[in-house]
Amino acid sequence: MNTIDIVVFFVYIGGIALFGGSFFKKNRTSSSYTVGNKDIPSWVVTMSIFATFVSSISYLALPGNAFQSNWSALVFSLSLPIATLIAVKYFVPLYRKINSPSAYTFMEQRFGPWARIYVSICYLLTQLMRIGTILYLLALTLNAIAGWDIATIIVFTGLIVAVYSMLGGITAVLWTDAIQGIILIVGAIVCIGYMLFSMPEGPSQIFTIAADHDKFSLGSFNLDLSKPTFWVVLVYGVFINLQNFGIDQNYVQRYMVLKSDKEAQKSALIGGLIYLPISALFLFIGTALYGYYNSAETLPLALQDISKGDRVFPYFIVNALPSGVTGLMIASIFAAGMSTISTSFNSSATVFLTDYYNKYFTKDASDKKRMQVLYISSIIISILGIGIAIAMINVKSALDAWWKLSSIFSGGMLGLFLLGIFSKTKNTKGAITGMIAGILVILWLTFSETIFGKDSVGASFHTYLTIVFGTIAIFLVGFLVSIIMKPKNQSV
Known part of the structure; x- marks a missing residue:
């Protein structure tokens, strides 16, 4: 310059x-x-x-x-x-x-x-x-x-x-x-x-x-x-x-x-x-x-x-x-x-x-x-x-690991919001269950190759799909659990 x-x-x-x-x-x-x-x-x-x-x-x-x-x-x-x-x-x-x-x-x-x-x-x-x-x-x-x-x-x-x-x-x-x-x-x-x-x-x-x-x-x-x-x-x-x-x-x-x-x-x-x-x-x-x-x-x-x-x-x-x-x-x-x-x-x-x-x-x-x-x-x-x-x-390697973890938790955010907007049932247990399910899916997809090897099922999906499957899991599990556990006459 x-x-x-x-x-x-x-x-x-x-x-x-x-x-x-x-x-x-x-x-x-x-x-x-x-x-x-x-x-x-x-x-x-x-x-x-x-x-x-x-x-x-x-x-x-x-x-x-x-x-x-x-x-x-x-x-x-x-x-x-x-x-x-x-x-x-x-x-x-x-x-x-x-x-x-x-x-x-x-x-x-x-x-x-x-x-x-x-x-x-x-x-x-x-x-x-x-x-x-x-x-x-x-x-x-x-x-x-x-x-x-x-x-x-x-x-x-x-x-x-x-x-x-x-x-x-x-x-x-x-x-x-x-x-x-x-x-x-x-x-x-x-x-x-x-x-x-x-x-x-x-x-x-x-x-x-x-x-x-x-x-x-x-x-x-x-x-x-x-x-x-x-x-x-x-x-x-x-x-x-x-x-x-x-x-x-x-x-x-x-x-x-x-x-x-x-x-x-x-x-x-x-x-x-x-x-x-x-x-x-x-x-x-x-x-x-x-x-x-x-x-x-x-x-x-x-x-x-x-x-x-x-x-x-x-x-x-x-x-x-x-x-x-x-x-x-x-x-x-x-x-x-x-x-x-x-x-x-x-x-x-x-x-x-x-x-x-x-x-x-x-x-x-x-x-x-x-x-x-x-x-x-x-x-x-x-x-x-x-x-x-x-x-x-x-310390870039440690921060790279954090980026993976942050993507895990941020992936759970979208699923919860979608569940809140499109689900007509106000059920805390359903939301928590869905969030846990979604995070588990994201964890599985993120670390599957590291833990289970390149031939594992989780490793067969590209990393771009992690947030997609995680968000869908949160929404579907949360929605279904909310319906099953819905108290009588409870709605938004």
Whole structure:
């Protein structure tokens, strides 16, 4: 990075921090901190939902995936219309009717306090890991590009995001998310334009090279459940995206900031659907990079190991783009990560206040005290997230194990919510039995190969199907047990 790139990058970081902090005057109550003042434009919420869905992982991994193989990752995005339509029809009106800042109030209404505590703890733990992972990946990327110290980058980024998200509350998070979403789209378009018009034989050469190497393939269409075929990825995408748009506090909180149900449903739908063409844009970057570098007589030494596809986009940013544009692209990568982190900070603090402090500590606390709780919990969450990111530098294997465990518990969350919405019986024993059954299924599928070997039944299913079978088990077992054990004349 030269001086111009460094200036562009820091101007962006400083500008975002100042802009987010400028909403401090609108952030004087706990209500404004968590759900705003009902004055945020719907387009801002829409872009914020999109920006929350896109992380720096997607921004780097999708081009790397397309460079290394093909467009099979787009199948995940093709599931979004199904998942978002279900969320818009059933989940958004439900949360708007309950009118709580927390998505998990519904769990207590349906199955009791245990369900609310279970899902909220799962959410908080998952968010901490998410913050840590994204901070670490951002630092790793900038370290590779600029050579700066990883731990320093982690602390700097975490503190910057924590400060502006605390000062401005949900309003700052939404507005900065919207801006960062626009920046990352502009950055992607700039990159594609540069590659298209840098080809020796013109823009069409990229398409010719890609077609010759089957780079636009969506993967296999057979019904083999042990491989990530088109159908396996599609079904997996429906369940994961339904979990995102249906029960994730990061999204549910956004549904609550708008004035009407119609606006909330529209923002949820469009915010989800925007990712479909943008993910195609990211994948095209990878395909264009493949054509760009294969049009040369020799592939750069750093890219000859095609198995390390995630390196190709950062390599291109540093070595091919003009000065200033490189700084803009690095800012785009940070935009994707910072938007996700700021959301996690605010939403996690909201869950702690709503699901724990207001219920189990002081139910009639003053609003000043609630604001203090939001600030303190935000600080604690940011410190823990930064600590986890730093731990990832040397202890990645232990954290990989935690990711497996977190997927086990988060898989149970979706099943419980579906049971709560579509089951007409209010039976705590049925819900608990279903949850246990689902977790056992997820555990079996996750560790079957390790314990029983590659020829075991559980090992014959691809890991993408773990959440699918686990969620179905929770719903079906919970539903059946609830009917069998249903007390007379009991219903929702």
